[in-house]
Amino acid sequence: MPQTRILRSYFPVHEGWLGLFAYQVLRAGHIQTGPDHRIERQDVPGHEFLFCIRGEGVVTVRGRAHAVRAGEMAWLPVREPHAHRPVREDPWEILWLRVDSANLSRLMAVLTVHDDPVFHFAHPEDVETLLIELLDHLDRSSLAIQAACDRHVSALVEALVEARENRLLEPEVATHKGLGDLMAQIHAHYNEHWDIDKLANACRVSKAQLFRLFQTAFGKTPLAWLRDYRMAQAKRLLVETDDPVSSIAIAVGYPDPLYFSREFKKHAGLSPRAFRASESW
Template structure:
């Protein structure tokens, strides 16, 4: 027999329907509203079945133990296994059942999130929200902190300011989960971390894929495939974005000649630098500087300061 709630030490908050409806009048909570949230420690025999799904996106973060999930609309659906350091996402209106493993009951912190931001989050996931998804967390402590913020704020009260704060934390959770899902398992990223740091620190160095692959401890073909999966493009495209981002900063914050800026970020030929810059930013380096360089700050007249706050 499975139970939905009632675990020793559990915490649970559910918004009254009238409060949830009233929150729809606020621009912030209309976009994203947490309607339910909870913390279930060592949830032995925990289980839920919703044949028609929930009315909101269900996010379950597993902090200890293990659990499982399966979509109910598809008899051939694979059973997903969830362990500590992973999040389970159940799209709204998708029939599902899930539960805690009897031999290693999970501890979970969870929320139901509704609104356009939640739907956009679902659409960003694999299969566009048509099936449950298990996501490996890249920063477990940060996600748990944000989920705790969601629940703690709901425990204060259900006034609009509290609901707004809850929406802010929940939006941060969804953004982290979407990014983690796009990046793939953290272990897949591990060989690339040294490469990313090397590229950031050596923008003026030539890009040699075979050398980067050696730095990552991978074959060139495996490295190229892993890099593309992690960044959405090839090494040259990634380095170009890094270089132009740094060049943009230098153009906006220094008076260095444009050619010198180009050399600093790895472009010895000023004309080639200008072409690459225009391809990314849409305008030449000179026009970018004119549009974004800051004028020297003006001093506020002493008599314009409020009494007792004049600058020393």
């Protein structure tokens, strides 16, 4: 029976630099587990992230077991009792790190990690690369390396947020074929005239059903969604270009610049010109 092999293991030294960066990597490593490897702990500082390179493992949080397969990552709230182990038939190989930070616990709550600690990525290979780069840094210790580690953990957190955000949005938007088609059409032609009949046709539903769909998927009415979308584009154009406000109004689907100004102020709290001034340096 193959035994657990510790391929890499780090105890970074922080010396007098603790607290200079958002994230502190407390420990990290790379292990290839044997079938009997098992970790069971009550309470250690920080948060632990286990990325499964190959094989399969099981993590237990709040008494519930969750399978972790290749390309997935488990986020363990290690301040409370937790455990992890490989599955016997195909023991996992993992990259792991333990991180401390002021805000991770709150983020954990927002991302409902306790209910589902396992994250699936659109591009797991990127996450693996990120972790390997992070481990490479830990060979040495310097202020610059601390900064680089901070950046890597930050990128990892971004990947975790994206993974969960996409999953939260998907069911509502993607399950309805017509709504998906409608969104695509609006993204391509948001500067054209849209009314409720046209939206309903593009979505292939009745008017009443259109409102229900948007309410469920976005929590707003179709035109409110369209307005917010257009306003976001307008803000971008105001900052990125020197075009007159009236041209931008037309470009984002408001043929009447006057009305556009009014809407913009209601939306952004500033008139278009004031907004542009406040955003230019």
